[in-house]
Amino acid sequence: MTKERKEELQKICLRFRNELIDLLYSIQTGHPGGSLSCTEIVTTLFFEKMNIDPKNPNKEGRDRFIMSKGHAAPMLYLNMAEKGYFPREDLKTLRQVGSHLQGHPCAHTTPGVELSTGPLGMGLGAGLGMALGEKLKNSDATIYVLLGDGEIQEGGIWEAAMAASKFKANNLIAILDYNGVQLDGTLEEIMPMGDIGKKFESFGWNVLYCDGHDVEDIANAIDEAKNCSTQPSIIIAKTVKGKGISFMEGKNSWHGKPIDLEEYKLAKAELGGVV
Amino acid sequence: MGNNIAIRDAYGEALLNLGKKNDKVVVLEADVGASTKSILFGKEFPERYFNVGISEFNMVAMSAGFATQDLIPFVNTFAVFMTTRGSDPIQSLIAYDKLNVKIAGNYAGLSDSYDGASHQAITDIAVVRSMPNMTVVSVSDAVETAKAVEAIAEYDGPVYLRLSRAPAPVIFDENYDFRIGKGVELKTGKDVAIIATGTILHNALKAADLLKEEGIEATVINIHTIKPIDEELIIDAAKRTGAVLTVEEHSIHGGLGSAVAEVLSKACPTPIEFVGATKFAESGDYNELLEKYGYGPKSIAEKAKLVIKNK
Numbered sequence: 001m002t003k004e005r006k007e008e009l010q011k012i013c014l015r016f017r018n019e020l021i022d023l024l025y026s027i028q029t030g031h032p033g034g035s036l037s038c039t040e041i042v043t044t045l046f047f048e049k050m051n052i053d054p055k056n057p058n059k060e061g062r063d064r065f066i067m068s069k070g071h072a073a074p075m076l077y078l079n080m081a082e083k084g085y086f087p088r089e090d091l092k093t094l095r096q097v098g099s100h101l102q103g104h105p106c107a108h109t110t111p112g113v114e115l116s117t118g119p120l121g122m123g124l125g126a127g128l129g130m131a132l133g134e135k136l137k138n139s140d141a142t143i144y145v146l147l148g149d150g151e152i153q154e155g156g157i158w159e160a161a162m163a164a165s166k167f168k169a170n171n172l173i174a175i176l177d178y179n180g181v182q183l184d185g186t187l188e189e190i191m192p193m194g195d196i197g198k199k200f201e202s203f204g205w206n207v208l209y210c211d212g213h214d215v216e217d218i219a220n221a222i223d224e225a226k227n228c229s230t231q232p233s234i235i236i237a238k239t240v241k242g243k244g245i246s247f248m249e250g251k252n253s254w255h256g257k258p259i260d261l262e263e264y265k266l267a268k269a270e271l272g273g274v275v
Numbered sequence: 276m277g278n279n280i281a282i283r284d285a286y287g288e289a290l291l292n293l294g295k296k297n298d299k300v301v302v303l304e305a306d307v308g309a310s311t312k313s314i315l316f317g318k319e320f321p322e323r324y325f326n327v328g329i330s331e332f333n334m335v336a337m338s339a340g341f342a343t344q345d346l347i348p349f350v351n352t353f354a355v356f357m358t359t360r361g362s363d364p365i366q367s368l369i370a371y372d373k374l375n376v377k378i379a380g381n382y383a384g385l386s387d388s389y390d391g392a393s394h395q396a397i398t399d400i401a402v403v404r405s406m407p408n409m410t411v412v413s414v415s416d417a418v419e420t421a422k423a424v425e426a427i428a429e430y431d432g433p434v435y436l437r438l439s440r441a442p443a444p445v446i447f448d449e450n451y452d453f454r455i456g457k458g459v460e461l462k463t464g465k466d467v468a469i470i471a472t473g474t475i476l477h478n479a480l481k482a483a484d485l486l487k488e489e490g491i492e493a494t495v496i497n498i499h500t501i502k503p504i505d506e507e508l509i510i511d512a513a514k515r516t517g518a519v520l521t522v523e524e525h526s527i528h529g530g531l532g533s534a535v536a537e538v539l540s541k542a543c544p545t546p547i548e549f550v551g552a553t554k555f556a557e558s559g560d561y562n563e564l565l566e567k568y569g570y571g572p573k574s575i576a577e578k579a580k581l582v583i584k585n586k
Contacts, residue, residue, distance in 0.1 A: 107343075107372045114343065119367045125333040126368060129340020129348070132325065136301070136346070156363075159333030167325065 001048075001216045009047060009215040013039050016078045017244045018273035019091075023074060025264040029095050030103070031256040033248060035075040037179040037212070037239040038146060042067075044218040045144055045175075046079040054084040057112040061139045064114045064130055068123020069148030069177060070104035071256065076113075077101055085112035121154025123147065124174060128164045131172040131232075142226060145174045150182030153191050158203070164232040165204030173225045174205075174234040177212060179241035183255045200234045212237030245270055276477060277445035282438050283381055285417035287312025289424035290349060294320050297428065301341050303327060305334045305352040310440075311381040313351040331360035338376045339368035347375055347428055353387065354380030354396035354437060362402055369433045370406040377427050378403070379436045383413070384473060384524025385568065386440035388561035397552040401529025403435040404502050410455065411502040413437035413523075413531075415476040416446045419499060422453035430455055439524075441561055443474035446497075458505035460512070464492025467579045468512035471522035472498045472531045475550075475570055479522045482575035493579060501531050506538045513545040518582045520548045522575055524565075527551035546585040548578045 016039055024030040042065075046052070050063040067076045074094065081088045086100070093099035100109040104118030115126050127145040134141045151157065164172050176196065184190050193199075197207045206228040210221040218237060225233035241255075242248025245267045259267065294300050294316050304326045308314035317324035327334045331352055338348040352361070357380040369376045380399050387394040403409050412427060412434060414420045420438065427434040446461070458470075462483050471479035476497050483493040494512050498504060513519050519539065521532035532549035539545045556568050565571055569578075 115339070116368060116372050119363060121332075122336045122339075122364050122368060125336030125364070126340035126343075128333075129337035129342075130344055131340070132337070133301075133341045133344030133346050136323070137344070156330075156332045156336060159327070159330035160336065163325075163327045163330065163333055163337065166328075 001219055006216050009043060012047060013043050013215070014271065016043060016075065018268065018271050019078055020074055021259065021264065021267045021271065023091055023094060025259045026092060027095055028258040030074050031071040032259065033181070033241040033251070033254040034069060034072045034148060034177065034179070036243045036245065036248065037241045038072050038075055038177045039243065040213050040215050041146060041175055041177060041218055041237055042075050042079050044215045046083055048215070048219050049222050050144070051141070054112060057085060061141050063141050064127070064143045066115045066117065066123040066127045066143070066145045067105050068117055068145050069120065069151050070117030073103065073105050076105060080112055086110065120148065120151040121156040124157050124160035125163070128160050128167070128169055128172055131169040132167055134171060141171065143172050145172070147174055147176050149176055149178045149180065149187055149193065149196070152176070152193065152196065161200060161203040161205065168230055169232045170228050170230055172232040173222065174232070176234060176236045177239050178236050179239040181241040181250060181252045183252060185252050197236055204231060206231040206233040208233060208235045210235055210237050212239035213243055276480070279442035279444055280417035281440065281442045282414060282417065282420050282474060283310070283312045283440050285420040286379065286381070286424065286438050287315040289421040291315045291319055293424055293428055294323065297347065299345065299347045300428065301325065301346050301348050303334045303338050303348055303350045305329060305331050305356070307352055311351040311379065331356050332363060335361040335364040336368060339364055339374050342374035342376045347377065349377045349379055351379045351381060353394060354383040354399040355394060358396065358399040358402040365403065366406050370408045373408045373432050375431055375433070377434050377436060379438055381438045382440040383437045384439060384475070385556050385564045386561060388564050389558050391558040392555035395556055397524070397526045398529070399437065400501055400525050400531065404529065404534065408433060409502060410434045410500065411437070412455065412500050413472040414499055415472070415474055415497055416443050418445060418447040418449065418451055419453060422451060423499065426453055426455050437473060439474045441474055444477045446477060453499070456500045456503050456505060458508040459497040459499070460494060460508065461497055462493060462495040464494050465516060466491045466493060467518040467520060467583050468494040468496060468516040469520045469522060469575070469579060470496045470498055470509065470512070470531070470535055472501060473524055475522055475524050478565065478570060478572050479575055481572035482579060485572055485576040486579055491580070491583065498531060501534055504534050504538060506542065509535055509538050510543045513539050513543045517586050518546050520550065520575070520579045520582050522550040524570060525551055527553060546582050548582040550575055550578055
């Protein structure tokens, strides 16, 4: 990745963080913490790595993105609007009656959303079905599934992990948004996950690590994952919940709560945006 | 009624035939392929057969992924596990997004008799029927099974197909015109309408014969599609007879009986009685269980007489 491209992507991410805070402040609902932790991951996929055509969202052979941690929907929508899947003005209707932008991603209301998510733990299995379906069609599409680290406490994740390994779904790439914090507290407090990399490795996965806030590192890990010809890959992306806004960083209380005016001003000042 | 053929055998055969005609069909199984007979498809088309082991949740979630790829997944396991362990992705992925998945719940009702109540499905219809967008089909004999498999594969949308392990007498012939959502009147009589679903239909027919010996003329209707239900036929039969009895190997709460009562209470209030489960059953010979738990022809006939008294 060139220095210029990296700076360009970083600028987009900073803008998305600003827009996210504007949006969630304006609607007084939604999940800031997990949206901020996956900003670079989602943006790298949509703006650098995925073979997609927003004007033709159902194009055969396209790469797929599943936001399995569906509560980070606002960051998905910001990326999709910027790519042109729907008008940017739709964003302000998020979570409001009549909007196609549901609180959690909805495939039958928003063109380009590949799978409805929200109930945690289902995206990996569904992504595996997509990946095997693509293989049946001899397509070289890649299926990307973004997992939350709290989400992998769901048993279904490990059922899917077993199956992806058995069926050698090397076109399935999971990315773990490893921010270490879930709704009620830290993972350590609520349900320690131990060595997640070793767990996936023992399930037969190709395990990679990256800095989840470094677009170049994320892109390189994706390239490496795509080179694996025999196994599904998981990229464990170290992130910070609420990244970019000091008073939100690492705080489970910012999983999903409204932003008040004082907080909004502080957040915007830190992001360098205009209130 | 003809010879007995096990519904699961008819299903396995139908799925295999479907696979030969339609290469979009993929089959998922959760380690009971020898029981559900999905293995027949698996042997012929190993590249389109995905045995995920004992993980129903993941099997159903995977099927949702396949459906988004314009494939037609059939998922298979016992009805009781499908609609308990598998119910989360059935609701959140398949029903919600109207995905074209065919959910085959096998060994329904008490048909897995010796394995006991843990393996018998008496709540599956209620679970899937309550989900928006879901079509619910329940078959009564081998011919209907084969026709239903064809019909639901052609239908674009989520379908729950309720199958039995049990051998059942063949009621229909090859000319049988099976249409999703269309009930079938097998006998016409003026005194009571017996509305049944699934393999227990043959006991409903035997009950009608018993009633006839006592001079009571029963209408017998096969409702193979519990959702969307054939309201027209049910209302018409209720008007003609003035007394309705529903018969299903399922809880009387939330299944066929509830569906019929919903239709009639709104459009044509009619005395109604229900043959179905009110408690968990047990291990044992299938026919003995049917007798003990009120599904035998005599029990059905008695309930029919009871509802006639309430006219």
